[in-house]
Amino acid sequence: MILEIAQIEIKEGTQSAFERGVARSHELFLRAKGFLGVELQRSVEFPGRYRLLVRWNSLQDHTITFRNSADFAVWRSNVQEYFAAPPTVEHHEAVNIE
Amino acid sequence: MILEIAQIEIKEGTQSAFERGVARSHELFLRAKGFLGVELQRSVEFPGRYRLLVRWNSLQDHTITFRNSADFAVWRSNVQEYFAAPPTVEHHEAVNIE
Numbered sequence: 001m002i003l004e005i006a007q008i009e010i011k012e013g014t015q016s017a018f019e020r021g022v023a024r025s026h027e028l029f030l031r032a033k034g035f036l037g038v039e040l041q042r043s044v045e046f047p048g049r050y051r052l053l054v055r056w057n058s059l060q061d062h063t064i065t066f067r068n069s070a071d072f073a074v075w076r077s078n079v080q081e082y083f084a085a086p087p088t089v090e091h092h093e094a095v096n097i098e
Numbered sequence: 099m100i101l102e103i104a105q106i107e108i109k110e111g112t113q114s115a116f117e118r119g120v121a122r123s124h125e126l127f128l129r130a131k132g133f134l135g136v137e138l139q140r141s142v143e144f145p146g147r148y149r150l151l152v153r154w155n156s157l158q159d160h161t162i163t164f165r166n167s168a169d170f171a172v173w174r175s176n177v178q179e180y181f182a183a184p185p186t187v188e189h190h191e192a193v194n195i196e
Contacts (some may be wrong), residue, residue: 003139005103005149023195041101041190044157051103051190059142092139092149097121 001036003092004054004062009084012048018082022052025078028071029054034061048084059091099134101190102152102160107182110146116180120150123176126169127152132159146182157189 010018022040029038034057043049056062066072108116120138127136132155141147154160164170 002142003137019193019195022193026195038195040193040195042193044100044189044191046188050193090144091142093142095117095120095138095140095148097117097124097136097138
């Protein structure tokens with residue numbers, strides 16, 4: 001299982017529009033191959049900074065399959081006008097700490 | 099509910115020791131006031147970079163109660179020798195995208 005964390009900085013005053021754009025895109029994630037879950041998290045310390053956490057079955061489900069899908073283009077068109085900069089994206093693997 | 103994300107860069111070659119230090123600290127989190135869950139996530143792109151995701155009932159449960167507890171000092175003593183730099187910590191509030 002892969003955790004993608006995308007850090008997204010948006011333009012001042014576009015919070016509501018950006019959040020609506022993500023909500024409108026929720027169904028695209030739900031139907032993506034290997035998609036396991038998504039959370040939109042707003043920074044307490046930095047207004048205008050968000051982190052989108054997306055859980056995927058495999059790295060390729062995000063970096064190859066989703067990014068090359070028609071739905072990726074729709075996702076970007078729903079939100080990218082609000083971006084203050086290109087998002088930074090990293091992937092993670094869980095470490096067992098039980 | 100608050101999501102804390104701590105970005106932790108560790109010294110080369112200390113991955114196993116650091117991960118064991120976090121595992122040893124798991125019980126400290128479990129008994130912290132307002133603690134709701136923890137994940138240790140290792141970056142795929144940057145070896146030596148981790149993100150610790152901790153869910154708290156309130157911001158104060160982390161920034162006041164936990165940080166001023168004896169358990170916080172034990173947590174730090176379990177892991178800080180492996181830090182390459184002081185961790186960066188941010189807090190987040192979930193946005194409803196349903």
